Amino acid sequence: MQNNSLGTQIVRLRQRQQLSQAQLAERLFVSRQAISKWEKGAAEPDLDKLVQLSQVFNVDLDYLVLKQTMHRDNILVITNVQKNYTKPVLKGINLTLHRNERVALLGSNGAGKTTLVNLIIGRIQPDAGAIERNYVPKHDLSLMPQQNLLIGPLRVQEMLEMEVKLANLPSQNLERLLKTANLWDQRAQLVMKLSGGQQRKLMFLLTMMKQARFLIFDEPTVGMDLETIDRFWQQLDHLTNTTLVITHDFNQIDHYFDRVVLLKDGVIAADEQVATIHAHNQTLASWYRHFNHS
Numbered sequence: 208m209q210n211n212s213l214g215t216q217i218v219r220l221r222q223r224q225q226l227s228q229a230q231l232a233e234r235l236f237v238s239r240q241a242i243s244k245w246e247k248g249a250a251e252p253d254l255d256k257l258v259q260l261s262q263v264f265n266v267d268l269d270y271l272v273l274k275q276t277m278h279r280d281n282i283l284v285i286t287n288v289q290k291n292y293t294k295p296v297l298k299g300i301n302l303t304l305h306r307n308e309r310v311a312l313l314g315s316n317g318a319g320k321t322t323l324v325n326l327i328i329g330r331i332q333p334d335a336g337a338i339e340r341n342y343v344p345k346h347d348l349s350l351m352p353q354q355n356l357l358i359g360p361l362r363v364q365e366m367l368e369m370e371v372k373l374a375n376l377p378s379q380n381l382e383r384l385l386k387t388a389n390l391w392d393q394r395a396q397l398v399m400k401l402s403g404g405q406q407r408k409l410m411f412l413l414t415m416m417k418q419a420r421f422l423i424f425d426e427p428t429v430g431m432d433l434e435t436i437d438r439f440w441q442q443l444d445h446l447t448n449t450t451l452v453i454t455h456d457f458n459q460i461d462h463y464f465d466r467v468v469l470l471k472d473g474v475i476a477a478d479e480q481v482a483t484i485h486a487h488n489q490t491l492a493s494w495y496r497h498f499n500h501s
């Protein structure tokens with residue numbers, strides 16, 4: 208383990224939950240100075256405080272303490288993956304995703320982002336290389352694809368009921384879900400009569416209903432209005448699941464990711480912690496422009 212990796216992890220997870228040191232201290236019944244010492248590495252929390260921290264941050268205890276140092280912390284390991292269509296699209300992808308990490312996957316149109324997602328979810332197979340999945344795809348993975356997978360002649364509420372049956376989900380409070388998604392007024396409307404943005408909202412809701420540990424969003428905010436885009440990113444910000452998001456939404460993304468990965472010329476051309484980018488006074492947009500054009 209690196210020096211003070213626990214302190215760094217506490218800072219990261221506290222900021223992710225948008226808690227000040229004082230707010231975290233209050234939740235844990237300790238002084239703010241104690242939090243400050245833990246974060247600087249000048250002291251370490253007792254076991255019971257570690258357990259409480261993992262509850263407040265909604266992460267596993269081993270993730271809190273050991274972060275990325277344990278093999279089983281890797282939820283996905285992609286090694287030298289290649290995929291060709293009429294020409295090579297992916298020429299040797301190496302990418303590891305860690306549990307509870309929130310990663311933005313960036314790249315120009317046609318760079319191969321959706322192809323990579325299709326490989327991860329097993330819809331297509333690589334021509335070479337290996338994909339190690341440390342999760343059960345049927346239960347632990349949920350994808351919001353770029354193209355909506357909706358059944359037009361169903362009513363909105365029926366679409367949700369169908370999802371519960373098809374995915375064999377535990378029964379859910381559909382009224383609450385529809386109200387939270389701002390789709391309650393459309394519950395009796397045919398899915399095909401919804402606007403593009405409303406269909407995107409419904410697709411988001413269906414993606415979240417599975418309560419999967421690993422979430423993938425392929426250009427989730429395309430077609431949404433500004434208010435819905437804001438709400439999407441706010442909702443994402445409350446998730447502690449492993450989350451991979453393909454997006455071109457540069458006006459929004461700076462606050463929401465731990466790590467950013469750039470796909471270019473068939474390889475992962477850059478891979479950086481967002482905190483490092485911000486520490487150099489860069490935004491994700493400027494980082495992206497720099498690496499994508501160099």
Ligand SMILES: Nc1ncnc2c1ncn2[C@@H]1O[C@H](COP(=O)(O)OP(=O)(O)OP(=O)(O)O)[C@@H](O)[C@H]1O
Nearest residue numbers: 292293296314315316317318319320321322323353
């Ligand atoms: N089924 C397919 N058959 C042939 N070529 C394909 C297929 N799927 C993707 N491609 C090609 O692979 C390349 C990468 O496509 P992909 O959709 O993965 O890019 P992307 O980075 O997701 O792009 P965008 O940002 O526009 O969604 C493109 O040149 C595309 O034409």
